[in-house]
Amino acid sequence: MPVISTADLSIGYKSSSIVSNINLQLRTGRIICLLGPNGAGKTTLMKTLLGRIKPMGGNVTYTQTSIEEMAAAIDHPSFFPYLSGRQNVQVASAFWGVDVDPESALNGVGIDRAAQGRKAKDYSTGMKERLELCLAMLPRPRFLFLDEPQNGLDADGMISLTATLRAYRDAGNCVVISTHLLHEIQGVPDECIVIRHGRAEQITDLTGVNIADLYHGR
Structure with a gap:
């Protein structure tokens, strides 16, 4: 199974670290939601995993995959x-x-x-x-990174987006999305990565979990 792994990864810009000691595993066949307030480091983490930004420390490992098998909608408009x-x-x-x-x-x-x-x-x-x-x-x-893909979507658009992402996941790919629309995204991701206070926590089982509670640290 293709996997992106990080070990003690630190990300940021120039000499300023945003998030440290990141240890994650992103596997295909999953929809993963990045949660965190503005400026927490969600987009920076995406760009680091994509190879667009050099990490400040630690490592990113690509198992049975490579950067060439990744794409993103991050820097709008593309x-x-x-x-x-x-x-x-x-x-x-x-x-x-x-x-x-x-x-x-x-x-x-x-x-x-x-x-x-x-x-x-x-x-x-x-x-x-x-x-x-x-x-x-x-x-x-194989790995698709999307920054706030729900922006501007009405109810029909959200239903269509959800169906598209699930179909893409079910085809054996990984979708990573960042969002602040917590209620709209409830039930869509299989797992979450919560970024706050300079740390990243991966929650791989969202059964019975309210995403808004994760966002607010409850």
């Missing part, structure tokens, strides 16, 4: 605002060297055919989030 949704998929597909039908890809994240020809800059906030998700999924990464 799309070209003056291209249509369809054109964005075509450009990204060419970049990744994958053969993808743009209409099917966009339909898969709930962007209907009528919207696919519109410029991405004219999409609603929720539609932009769906486009970000679509583009991140194009190379079919």
